[in-house]
Amino acid sequence: MSAPDTNLETQKSRHRGPLGGMAIILTFAGILLLALLVWTFFNGLEPGGTDAQIDGRTGAAVESE
Secondary structure (H helix, E strand, C coil), rough: CCCCCCCCHHHHHHHHHHHHHHHHHHHHHHHHHHHHHHHHHHHHCCCCCEEEEECCCCEEEECCC
């Protein structure tokens, strides 16, 4: 069933605040996602975790710096 008395202009004004809040949250989430991608890109280039790394070409253990 639909509402018997709908006023679109009143509904627009009532929903302006929540829709604006959702837009702000989505913008903030997009900025956080972009920051995560940049951070992952710059920190993911360095091998780490052990003192010796395996050289992919020869298979020999190489001391990390």
